[in-house]
Amino acid sequence: xxxHFLKENDFPSFLQNLIGGMKVIGPSAKKQKFVFRELxxxxxxxxxxxxxxxPPKKAxxxxxxxxxxxxxxxxxxxxxxxxxxxxxxxxxxVKAIDMxxxxxxAGHEDRNYLANREATTxxxxxxxxxxxRAFFASVGKDVSPKxxxxxxxxxxxGYVYESLTPKGDALLxxxxxxxxxDGQVSEAKKVNEKPLSECPEKIKAGSAEVAKKVREAxxxxxxxxxxxxxxxxxxxxxxxxxxxxxxDVQDIWNLDQTSGARCRSWDGCLLEDFSKVSLGAGxxxxxxxxxxxRFRHRVxxxxxxxxEKLGGPACVGCGRCSIGxxxxxxxxxxxxxxxxxx
Numbered sequence: 265x266x267x268h269f270l271k272e273n274d275f276p277s278f279l280q281n282l283i284g285g286m287k288v289i290g291p292s293a294k295k296q297k298f299v300f301r302e303l304x305x306x307x308x309x310x311x312x313x314x315x316x317x318x319p320p321k322k323a324x325x326x327x328x329x330x331x332x333x334x335x336x337x338x339x340x341x342x343x344x345x346x347x348x349x350x351x352x353x354x355x356x357x358v359k360a361i362d363m364x365x366x367x368x369x370a371g372h373e374d375r376n377y378l379a380n381r382e383a384t385t386x387x388x389x390x391x392x393x394x395x396x397r398a399f400f401a402s403v404g405k406d407v408s409p410k411x412x413x414x415x416x417x418x419x420x421x422g423y424v425y426e427s428l429t430p431k432g433d434a435l436l437x438x439x440x441x442x443x444x445x446d447g448q449v450s451e452a453k454k455v456n457e458k459p460l461s462e463c464p465e466k467i468k469a470g471s472a473e474v475a476k477k478v479r480e481a482x483x484x485x486x487x488x489x490x491x492x493x494x495x496x497x498x499x500x501x502x503x504x505x506x507x508x509x510x511x512d513v514q515d516i517w518n519l520d521q522t523s524g525a526r527c528r529s530w531d532g533c534l535l536e537d538f539s540k541v542s543l544g545a546g547x548x549x550x551x552x553x554x555x556x557x558r559f560r561h562r563v564x565x566x567x568x569x570x571x572e573k574l575g576g577p578a579c580v581g582c583g584r585c586s587i588g589x590x591x592x593x594x595x596x597x598x599x600x601x602x603x604x605x606x
Contacts, residue, residue, distance in 0.1 A: 267444035271422040278439030279306040287348040289323050311352050315395040319506030320357050323350050324380040328529040331376055335523035343376050345383035352389045356400040356580040358409035360506030363574050367509055385431040386412040391459040397583030399465040399597050404576035417452035424452040465597045471577050474600055475568045481603050492559035494591035501585035501594040502532025507578045534558050
């Protein structure tokens with residue numbers, strides 16, 4: 265790791281140089297909330313955000329993605345990645361991207377995701393404002409973020425830029441950096457530790473204990489019915505989650521009926537049709553027909569099913585599901601408390 269320092273007055277020109285040379289995606293204001301989107305000017309960047317509506321995974325795994333296009337007997341890939349910088353990612357979202365990297369590489373690797381991922385330079389940044397439903401300090405504490413190329417921390421008089429990879433080193437050419445002092449590095453460390461004590465929500469038990477208890481609760485149908493009673497099956501908790509990676513694939517035909525495209529879009533296990541399969545002759549079967557089964561499946565996926573593969577729970581404590589849930593029943597801390605008490 266190499267630590268560099270960029271004066272506060274020099275940061276806008278650094279960002280302008282990045283925007284002028286490549287695609288830069290960063291957090292920006294959208295009314296009273298924040299979103300990751302392509303920046304057109306340095307003024308649009310808001311590193312003081314608490315949490316974005318959708319996670320930054322959409323930079324590599326778009327909400328709707330054309331995979332191939334076809335015309336008669338010709339088929340051509342639609343994935344044409346361009347170099348991009350994903351700037352201002354909080355550490356919990358870096359952990360989520362690490363998980364997607366792992367899952368999309370497993371088995372038959374998903375080149376549609378990985379092509380965009382390999383073209384992306386990730387610059388993480390410190391958390392300046394903690395989301396009101398965040399619990400990132402108490403979930404997956406043994407799992408550290410590792411997929412970023414650099415880390416940017418606001419300190420007195422400017423920013424400490426810690427370069428972690430050759431990709432991170434390459435961005436130094438766009439700004440006027442100096443070696444960071446020991447004092448600046450020490451301050452950056454304290455700045456990044458502070459939000460861990462400010463999370464408003466907390467999971468009290470460790471990941472292994474939670475995983476064990478949740479598995480044991482699988483057959484407690486009455487409890488799952490109670491937990492899911494107000495669920496709309498809208499799928500919002502899936503769509504805003506940074507670690508969900510399910511998608512639906514459809515062929516979209518043009519009016520000429522000889523050309524079209526194969527596209528995929530985000531999907532979610534809380535949606536009623538997610539588990540519906542065809543039996544042929546117009547018949548279907550839904551193997552998670554009831555909402556309590558779908559609700560249980562989501563909780564199992566986040567706390568238990570993927571732990572061995574990921575080294576911890578498939579949840580990073582961002583709190584987006586809690587914020588997005590209209591009946592306010594998706595909060596993992598409350599669900600886990602209920603299970604642990606039972």
